[in-house]
Amino acid sequence: MKIKTILAKIGISDNDVLRWKKEGIKITFPMRKNKKFYKSDDGIIFIEGADKYVIPLSEIEVSQYIKNPGKFKEDFLKNLKLYKQFCLYLQKYIPRLDLCDHFSKSLALLSIFYLFQVGMDHHYYHFDRYLVYENYPQTPVGFWWAKAKDLYLKILGRNKMTNALQLGFLDLLSDKNQSIASQLRKKADKKNFYELQEALKKIKIFEAAQKEEIELCADHKNKQIIFFQIGLPIWSGLQKSIVKAGIVKMNYLEKVKEILNGHPINGVRYLLDQVNLNKYFTDNLKQELEAEIKRWI
């Protein structure tokens, strides 16, 4: 007789899992750092932490999204909507854990947080991360940013971006575009001016993706970002239950408590990363967690 995994016991059946997989939800196991990742200069806490674990765009995706930023926006928002539905689905099962013992509750919360975080890596950060790479011409945003800047400098007859020129470039991206654009039109030949306008339109598509993304994440009624609304209670549930659950190896209990008092996204990386999962948790917990997550692969 097949042994039920922890989330199956609280009502997430194999059929439910299959349905989500057919919808396109992608989960991988184990959670591990990538060897190559772009380091961005906006990094504090979870942003830099996310870099190392985020599934990068493939070469085909990079090429496709450079050629067609509209496709980036479409794929990003489609994935984000799917991920949001998935998180809301998982959230419904959390109240059922109130009746569970500490072991089951901790195991379930760790499983849900794993799905929440790895789902985020595949369906949200996979795209969103690239919106900060304007200085990386090998990325979709960076390619068009560099192209626009090069054309802008070419039209002005300059070969290096100064602070003053940078400010003018930023004005081009704003509603001041019209007056600055007409100034540039007078200096530029038709081809360069047209190409600059096209490059700026491409950047605007990435801006539009960012705006729609952030609007999808905002719950105006409850005045919270949806993913914080879902993730933070899971995290605080873990803070309360994990210590009594008997799932952490005794010599790492203080370390795990320290991690649980920190930032949730960084924290889930530390706890459930392949290396630390083996280091911090009992074999019993690891086996059951793995059995649950493998249902989703």
Add this chain to the structure above:
Amino acid sequence: MKKVLLKGKIASPGIVKGKVRIILDSINCHLMNKGEILVTEMTDPLYMPAISKAAAIVTDIGGLLCHAAITARELGIPCLVNTKNATKILKDSQVIVIDAKKGQIYED
């Protein structure tokens, strides 16, 4: 010479002087007064009640395509992003100058 308190990435140009208002949770947007400088970790649409009153925006994190940057450019107000720790260095009601032409924040 004025003391430089912080540096950041220029997301929307301009120079403005005003009082700091640190808002770490969008639920506190009602604390923002017109003409103050919004200082936060990062913004999202839930911060619009504060942003609409702000003379400038300063964030700890974010790039030139983040919500704060895009919104500031649309509104035509100065914005510095990626200051790392503006929310820790600056204090509520502190009068500062945002120089989003040099990417610096000065004490007044």
